Amino acid sequence: xxxxRNTEAFxxxxxxxxxxxxxxxxxxxxxxxLGRLVRQPFASLMTILVIAVTLALPAAMHLVIKNAQSLSGxxxxxxxxxxxxxxxxxxxxxxRLAELIRQRADVQAVTRISSExxxxxxxxxxxxxxxxxxxSENPLPHTIVVRPAGRNTEQSMALMQEELGxxxxxxxVQADTDWVQRFHAILDMLExxxxxxxxxxxxxxxxxxxxxxxxxIQNRREEIEVTxxxxxxxxxxxxxxxxxxxxxxxxxxxxxxxxxxxxxxxLKAPVGRLAGLYDSSFSILSLSFEESLLTIGTGVALxxxxxWLAVARHLRRIEPR
Amino acid sequence: MIRLExxxxxxxxxxxxxxxxxxxxxxxxxxxxxxxxxxGKSTLLRLIALIERPTSGQVIVDGRNTRRVTxxxxxxxxxxxxxxxxxxKLLYDRSVFDNVGLPLVIAxxxxxxxxxxxxxxxxxxxxxxxxxxxxxxxxxxxxxRVGIARAIVSRPKLLxxxxxxxxxxxxxxLEVMRIFRRFNEVGVTLLIASHDIALxxxxxxxxxxxxxxxxxxxxxxxxxxxxxxxxAVDFERQPWR
Numbered sequence: 001x002x003x004x005r006n007t008e009a010f011x012x013x014x015x016x017x018x019x020x021x022x023x024x025x026x027x028x029x030x031x032x033x034l035g036r037l038v039r040q041p042f043a044s045l046m047t048i049l050v051i052a053v054t055l056a057l058p059a060a061m062h063l064v065i066k067n068a069q070s071l072s073g074x075x076x077x078x079x080x081x082x083x084x085x086x087x088x089x090x091x092x093x094x095x096r097l098a099e100l101i102r103q104r105a106d107v108q109a110v111t112r113i114s115s116e117x118x119x120x121x122x123x124x125x126x127x128x129x130x131x132x133x134x135x136s137e138n139p140l141p142h143t144i145v146v147r148p149a150g151r152n153t154e155q156s157m158a159l160m161q162e163e164l165g166x167x168x169x170x171x172x173v174q175a176d177t178d179w180v181q182r183f184h185a186i187l188d189m190l191e192x193x194x195x196x197x198x199x200x201x202x203x204x205x206x207x208x209x210x211x212x213x214x215x216x217i218q219n220r221r222e223e224i225e226v227t228x229x230x231x232x233x234x235x236x237x238x239x240x241x242x243x244x245x246x247x248x249x250x251x252x253x254x255x256x257x258x259x260x261x262x263x264x265x266x267l268k269a270p271v272g273r274l275a276g277l278y279d280s281s282f283s284i285l286s287l288s289f290e291e292s293l294l295t296i297g298t299g300v301a302l303x304x305x306x307x308w309l310a311v312a313r314h315l316r317r318i319e320p321r
Numbered sequence: 322m323i324r325l326e327x328x329x330x331x332x333x334x335x336x337x338x339x340x341x342x343x344x345x346x347x348x349x350x351x352x353x354x355x356x357x358x359x360x361g362k363s364t365l366l367r368l369i370a371l372i373e374r375p376t377s378g379q380v381i382v383d384g385r386n387t388r389r390v391t392x393x394x395x396x397x398x399x400x401x402x403x404x405x406x407x408x409x410k411l412l413y414d415r416s417v418f419d420n421v422g423l424p425l426v427i428a429x430x431x432x433x434x435x436x437x438x439x440x441x442x443x444x445x446x447x448x449x450x451x452x453x454x455x456x457x458x459x460x461x462x463x464x465x466r467v468g469i470a471r472a473i474v475s476r477p478k479l480l481x482x483x484x485x486x487x488x489x490x491x492x493x494x495l496e497v498m499r500i501f502r503r504f505n506e507v508g509v510t511l512l513i514a515s516h517d518i519a520l521x522x523x524x525x526x527x528x529x530x531x532x533x534x535x536x537x538x539x540x541x542x543x544x545x546x547x548x549x550x551x552x553a554v555d556f557e558r559q560p561w562r
Contacts, residue, residue: 025429226410229372230471231400232427320372 026239033243037251044248047212051252051299054205056259058198059287059295063260065191067285072183079157081164082174083144089169091115094142097169101146106160109147115140141171202302205252209245209306217241217314229320241311242304249303253296260287260295322348322479322510323369328378330364330534338364340534342378346512348478351505353521354514356531362514365531366483369512370404371395383479400428403472403509405482409464411456411471417443418452421470428475442470446500462493469500473509480504482513486520494520 037044083101085094091114098112113121118140123132148160157175165173217224224237264286275282287295323346330339339361346352354362367373368380371387380387383401390398411420421442425435443449446466456464465485472480482501486494498520505511515521521528530537 021429021431223412223414226412227423227427228396229370229399229410230404230424230427231396231398233396236396236427 029239030243030246033240034247036240037244037247044251047208047248048251048255050208051205051248051303052255052259054201054208055252055256055295055299056263058194058201059256059260059291060263061194061197062191062291063264063285063287065187065194068187069184070285071282072180072187079148079175079180081146081148081161083146083164083167084171084174085142085144085169086171087139087141089142091142093169094144097167098144101144101164104160106149106156107146108149111145111147113143113145115142118143202298205249205299205302206306206309209248209303210310212248213241213245213307213310214314216244217310217318221318224315224318225320228318234315238311238315241315242307245303245305245307245310246300247303248307249299249301250296251299252303253299256295256299257287257292322346322350322383323512324379324381325365325368326379326381328368328375328380330361330368330373331376338534339368339375342531342535344529344536346510348510349505349508351501351511351524351526352513352529353526354512354529354531355516355518355521356537357516360531361534362531363483364534366481366512366514369481370402371398396427400424400475401477401479403475403477403480405465405468405472405480405485407484407487409456409468411464411467413455413457415455416452417448417454417456417459417467420456420467421452421474424471424475430475438474438476439470442474445473445503446470461488462490462496465489465493465497466500469497473504477509479510479512482511482515484514484516486515486517491520495523498524 085097094112094114098110101107102110115138119132119138122140123129126132146160146164148157161173161175164170227237264284268284271282271284323344325342325344328339328342329337331337342361342365354365356362364373368375368387369382371390374387385398387398412423418439422435422439425438430438440449440452443452446469448463448466448470451459451463456467459467465488469485472482480501485501486497489497494517501511501513502524
């Protein structure tokens with residue numbers, strides 16, 4: 001159906017079952033409402049743009065968090081374990097154990113630091129130097145530094161840490177994940193803050209669409225009165241306005257995705273360059289299919305909610321005089 | 322077809338538009354309600370269209386007591402009645418065809434049936450050639466005929482008209498009345514509010530004269546002159562505006 005002045009006119013031909021008739025009537029009304037928006041391109045685009053920006057804001061913030069999480073995920077699996085062996089473990093046993101760990105599938109590399117090497121290093125770095133020569137025996141244990149393979153998940157890392165800790169020669173295993181966990185906690189907090197902000201912005205969208213529809217109702221007051229006068233039900237009068245709200249929300253959602261996609265496109269090159277400087281293979285993540293659907297769905301739902309509010313409040317009061 | 326029993330309509334200000342009015346219109350009749358502006362003609366039609374509710378008394382339309390027509394059922398009730406207004410009440414953002422077809426769209430009539438019915442209605446008022454025009458580009462008389470076509474497009478058994486010739490010159494008024502006459506000949510019941518006594522006399526239809534909200538007992542002929550004066554006053558006031 002072309003978007004001409006007459007789009008609201010008639011339900012397509014072929015008399016069929018009541019359900020089909022009902023569906024066709026809805027299609028005709030929705031196309032009519034769309035035609036109305038298209039006939040006022042500037043005003044409609046302004047409304048849609050405001051909705052798009054309001055939707056794109058939380059979506060973009062979510063993407064920033066998501067990328068930060070994936071980035072810290074990389075760090076997570078790149079962490080090394082330090083395996084301190086029990087005092088009294090012989091150098092040969094330590095070497096054998098290191099070889100054993102090296103053969104694990106989830107391990108990328110193993111470095112063995114003998115207690116002697118550790119003591120030498122400590123002497124050099126601590127500055128106690130010759131004072132340590134007076135020790136009757138070496139207080140430092142043998143250490144095995146384990147670098148896990150890159151494909152490990154958080155769970156498999158935890159499991160590996162436990163397994164290494166349970167080895168009979170192990171005194172204790174240290175994985176310096178504290179700061180990563182703190183970083184995750186900060187991200188979680190930011191995500192919560194964004195969710196709150198998104199809630200407020202959602203309310204703003206409801207108000208924006210509600211107000212737009214309210215103005216639309218006022219402008220078409222005479223038409224509403226006339227149609228009610230010749231027998232239109234409240235439902236009939238309400239439908240085109242609800243569809244307008246739906247179209248605003250849908251348009252806003254789609255445009256929000258376009259805005260976010262454009263932002264990602266603009267960031268791709270600089271992020272790639274930065275990652276290259278750090279020898280990282282990190283590449284920026286975009287919205288997934290589900291997240292895109294959620295953005296559009298949210299737009300549609302808020303659009304409907306806004307128009308429903310306006311319609312419930314203002315349409316009932318318009319009665320023929 | 323229409324029966325009013327002891328109907329009183331009092332407005333919030335305490336002003337009584339109708340006082341203990343009892344009247345009836347039989348099936349197939351064409352009846353005029355006459356009277357000064359403010360005599361209660363419009364209020365009477367508004368009660369029948371359920372734009373207003375009576376303060377007391379019964380309004381029975383087509384065997385149905387309007388008291389039992391709830392708010393939700395009003396749209397379906399109004400679809401049974403054709404209504405013509407002095408100011409046409411057309412929508413100027415769409416074509417003549419779409420204006421006339423609006424009641425069918427509301428009723429959910431299929432496109433093909435609707436197109437056929439709209440053309441039939443436009444043919445009856447002689448505007449078949451102008452279906453694509455915007456009503457704004459038509460003369461007042463033609464606009465009124467579009468309004469009539471819209472009122473009859475769903476073939477109602479009852480048609481009510483409030484001052485349908487109020488804005489028309491005598492020739493056009495007669496033309497409109499002839500159209501009404503033709504509907505009446507095929508069985509439509511018509512109730513028309515008008516003060517154009519000369520025109521009504523020409524048609525020879527029954528009159529229900531109203532005065533101060535109740536039926537006036539007709540006496541002599543010189544009230545026709547009164548009405549001619551009132552008509553001019555009414556014309557200025559355009560009570561439906």
